[in-house]
Amino acid sequence: MGELPVIRIRELVFRWPGATAACLDIPAFEAPRGEHLFLYGPSGSGKSTLLGLLGGVLLPEHGALALLGTELSGLAAPARDRFRADHVGYIFQQFNLIPYLGVVDNVLLAVRFSSRRRERVMARGATPFDEACRLLDRLGMTGDLLHREAVRLSVGQQQRVAAARALIGGPEIIIADEPTSAMDAGLQSVFVDLLLTEAAAAGATVIFVSHDHRLAAGFPRQLALADINRAIAVGEAA
Amino acid sequence: MSYALTLAARSAWNRRLTLGMTLIAFVLSVALLVGIERVRTDARDTFSRSVSGTDLVVGARASAVQLMLYAVFRIGDATNNMRWDSFRMLENHPQVAWAVPLSLGDSHRGFPVLGTNAGYFEHFRYGESRALVLAAGRRNKALFEAVIGAEVAERLGYGEGARIVLNHGAGEVSLAAHDDKPFAVVGILERTGTPVDRTVHVSLEAIEAIHLDWQGGARIPGFSIPAEFVSKFNLAPKQVTAALVGLKNRSAVFAVQRQVNGYPDEPLLAALPGVALDDLWQIVGVAEKTLLAISAMVVAVGLTGLVAVILAGLGERRRELAILRAVGARPRDIFALLTLEGLFVTVLGAVLGLLMLAVATVALGPLVELRYGVAIQPRVVSLEELQWLGMVVGVGLAASLVPGYRAYRLSLADGLMPRT
Known part of the structure; x- marks a missing residue:
């Protein structure tokens, strides 16, 4: 393709402090721009560790991990935090929302910590508030739902708000960590469809991590973490 | 950073019940601290402005502090009186320009009654050499006439011509009343901010007159001298x-002091x-x-409770902090968030403490002035x-660093996934 991969991992080894065996040992992994990847990872497969590494919260013992061509270990901690704020949107399994902020404020959180994402919204001629409402609307969150307290939303609604937050300001990478595991089966595929549609509209790369094979159907590329990780799984929490 | 402040405020509001309870404890402790400081300075002010231009206060032998307390501040009782001829000696002393007699012991509805003479209004000074001024009426001339202080007039709603009955003894409630010899209020003094405001002034002769038919603190049974015959x-x-x-x-003050203290006829x-005063x-x-x-320790207790909460x-x-980390908050933002929350409550507590004190001053100030003569x-x-408040907020900030640092460590350890 010639284009720089959005995620590029080479000979990455990660070991938790005090552990003898490596938790992750990934010889090579790449995700091109705009790809929607289903990463199969049961509990204890090291997926939380991988997400921490991708977010720049953890650093590899050795090896290379570059996002958008930027080597994360080459950045100082505050710069990594800023890089994450600017380029990565996260959706977690559950409890994604700050309980004391409203729905729209929870979405706006992403642009509060990233001036780049705020500027990208403004460049489209929208205010962050309008953009948050537009995304929420696209994800099926309308009307008085917008004014409801975050804690009074259903799990499915909370995850849509989290998706809007991950998408706002067009970050290049969306990392979704079991975002549908707390939902009813019927809602799961609706959510995945909405997420992928909006991500595609924004041109974002999606890494969708789940232990549930049934959700893999909508993804053009599917991968098991065990296939890229040479380390033997050592019982890791979550 | 500015958004951390907004977040801190909203987070604090979200936990307003628990934080509110500790806030109340903290507000009370701040009000206590500043209140004590306020009473302290105001008491000193009141005391030091109560007497001015008087070189010596003379009374029966006691401690100098005790003498000042009852003679000038109307607090406590004299253990002994001094004889009239001792006062005459003072008055006639070659070095003495003026001497004003003070006769205490009776009261009117809790306000002290002072028997004195015209010299009092001439020579007494308070504050920065200020003389007493009548706000209304005139000085007392006839026997059963009284001049009252501003506080007495205001509290009891007395104007010129009011009829008042003096009580024997200094208590607010006294069974022994000189009710057969009522006084007429003829003058009201301007407010001075000193014990004069709480005083009912009558003549020395009036004090003698109301005690004519009394002996040993009680009316002589079956013996009564009507007011019209006392003259x-x-x-x-x-x-x-x-x-x-x-x-x-x-x-000459020390020489006169020595002579008075060594007066052979009476221990003075x-x-x-x-x-x-010193x-x-x-x-x-x-x-x-x-x-x-x-x-100060109560404030420390309040702050400890706040930090504990x-x-x-x-x-x-931890989940909330992880979300903030995921959207790009740096550990130092997390540190600021928690520290600001503590600081926020501390500053709010200091402000509310002052407000509470202001309300308490307005509500209880008159009572304190009435009972203790201290004008707050x-x-x-x-x-x-x-x-003081600066120190409190400073200590509050230092204490808030504890949860701030703890959250900082937690968010570094947790990253995006709280390990529970």
């Missing part, structure tokens, strides 16, 4: 409680008001420091109080 008796005073003395030449004490502050100073130390809430908020000035905040 037929000799009303020359036989004793007074104390005297205020002004000298012709201030440099001459006190220099300034020196006696003695008083030395005695009171210990109690003041103790009170301040205790209230924020720390306790941290466990439940309603004010927003003084420079000294501001320093």
